[in-house]
Amino acid sequence: MTTNWDDYDLFCYVVEHGNFSAAARSLDRPKSSLSAAVIRLETALQVRLLERTTRKLRMTEAGEALFHGMGPLFASLREAHRAAIEQRQGxxxxxxxxxxxxxxxxxxxxxxxxxxxxxxxxxxxxxxxxxxxxxxxxxxxxxxxxxxxxxxxxxxxxxxxxxxERKLYAAPGLLQAHHFPSTPRQLAQMPMLVGLNDTEWRLRSPDGNTERIPLQSPRLVSGNADVRLQAAIAGLGVMRVTNTFAAPAIRAGLLQPLLTDYSCDPxxxxxxxxxxxxxxxxxxxxxxxxxxxxxxxxxxxxxxxxxxxxxxxxxxxxxxxx
Structure with missing residues (x-):
């Protein structure tokens, strides 16, 4: 019986990507063609390789043995093929x-x-x-x-x-209104402009102690640092951002650093x-x-x-x- 090595390769590809959908997207092929390949392989070997549920894909014991034995071989073949093409194309x-x-x-x-x-x-x-x-x-x-x-x-x-490295920044007008905070506790009373996953800001003091600023009711929450930057320049709150990203606004006098003796998590x-x-x-x-x-x-x-x-x-x- 002729061995269909493509079915073995597609089985390994599905396992590497975790599911049929991700493997199909990566190969730009219909998901049904990958499913059919695995079914053909299971039929040829007379053994169940994958347990399929609506939420996840799990290898059987036979599937794990097959993948661990053949997966690295097919991965090396695919890499060698890609490398040969890219060597030609630059x-x-x-x-x-x-x-x-x-x-x-x-x-x-x-x-x-x-x-x-x-x-x-x-x-x-x-x-x-x-x-x-x-x-x-x-x-x-x-x-x-x-x-x-x-x-x-x-x-x-x-x-x-x-x-x-990151620091805390605010517009000069906002700092004048809040009397330029000198401690994390005073800073915590100011409006905050935070990222999507920010729940607190940790600040390390000069003596090595860590102080936490809770972010329970931020004025603005956005995953876009440029949006937070514009809000900070407009005097709407304090932002934490990388020094390089804030540098143009600092040079223009639109933002000032806060609590410069403290360091933020990089x-x-x-x-x-x-x-x-x-x-x-x-x-x-x-x-x-x-x-x-x-x-x-x-x-x-x-x-x-x-x-x-x-x-x-x-x-x-x-x-x-x-």
Whole structure:
């Protein structure tokens, strides 16, 4: 009997992606074709490989044995095939990236422009998101995450890019109205502009103690750092944001740092990559340029601020002149 190796490969692909839907999206094939492939394989082997429910997929004992034996082999074959194609093509095709707005606007935009200018055969799709994304689930070449803590263990490849320092900022007018707070307790009485997942802000004092500011009734909740920035400039509340993102507003005199003797939890930026032994050339080049650019931004040697922030500063300056 002829062995249909494609059915074995599709079975492993479904297991790697966790379900039929994610595997079908990644392959751009109907889910029914993957289901049919697994059924054919089960029929040929006369054994049940997957237990299917409406909510999740679970391997049987036979399925686990088959996947652990053959999964790495098919993954290596697929990687070798992709590597051979990319070696021929160089940095070309489409690079799909997902990133939080703050990191995309302040750091990725410069790298995207540099890559597109240098490699004429490369197209880039950059999607802004707020929730954590597994690059395997939606077919991204890389996804970025900004977290206060380390990432949990997973099947994806995690590459730490940088830790971005954060501070608290507010408009001069708001600080005058609240008599410029000098302690976390005084700061807690001011209106807050917070991110989607913020429940408290932790501040470390010069003597090493940690003080917590609860965020029970924030004035504004938004996952978009630029929205919070505009609200802060308008004098509507205090925001916590990375120093690089707030730098244009500080230089323009529109924001001032608060409690400068205290330090906030930094944002750790990770690049999440599909678990591949061979990194595609376009991903490798992008990450190399990005790491250099981020370090320059953090060190204050970066190019002028992004267009969005420049436009915001210009508009605010015109309003002040009136």
């Amino acid at each position: 940095v070309s095709g489409t690079l799909r990236i997902a990133s939080p707005y703050e990191f995309a606007a302040e750091h990725l935009a410069q790298v995207v422009c540099a890559m597109m200018g240098r490699y004429r055969q490369l197209n880039i799709e950059l999607n802004v998101h707020h929730a954590s994304i597994n690059p395997l689930d939606q077919g991204y070449d890389m996804a970025f995450a900004m977290l206060e803590s380390s990432l949990p263990a997973s099947t994806i490849v995690v590459r730490r890019i940088v830790s971005l 944002l750790r930026v990770y690049a999440l990559l599909p678990a591949k032994r061979l990194m595609p050339e376009k991903v490798r080049v992008f990450l190399d340029i990005l790491e250099t650019q981020v370090q320059e931004n953090v060190a204050g040697r970066a190019a002028p601020p992004g267009w969005t922030n420049r436009r915001l500063m210009d508009a605010a300056s015109m309003g002040n002149k009136e």
